[in-house]
Amino acid sequence: MAFSDRVKQLRNENKLSQISLAKALNISDRIIRYYEAGTMEPTMSVIIALSDFFNVSTDYILGCSDNRERQP
Numbered sequence: 001m002a003f004s005d006r007v008k009q010l011r012n013e014n015k016l017s018q019i020s021l022a023k024a025l026n027i028s029d030r031i032i033r034y035y036e037a038g039t040m041e042p043t044m045s046v047i048i049a050l051s052d053f054f055n056v057s058t059d060y061i062l063g064c065s066d067n068r069e070r071q072p
Helices: 003-013 018-025 029-037 044-054 058-062
Strands: none
């Protein structure tokens, strides 16, 4: 699954709007739309922020793994 699909999936699972996710991450809701459309890639700091916010591994966010668990 691609990064764009992961972000949308996690956002929907947590019943968040693009606006509320953007506010939680302190970024523009337009950027969330771009991420979900696959027209923009995140910076490393955004990947980490998403991982922290959703409590999943960065590999999961990036679509490199289907394992959500974070490694200690």
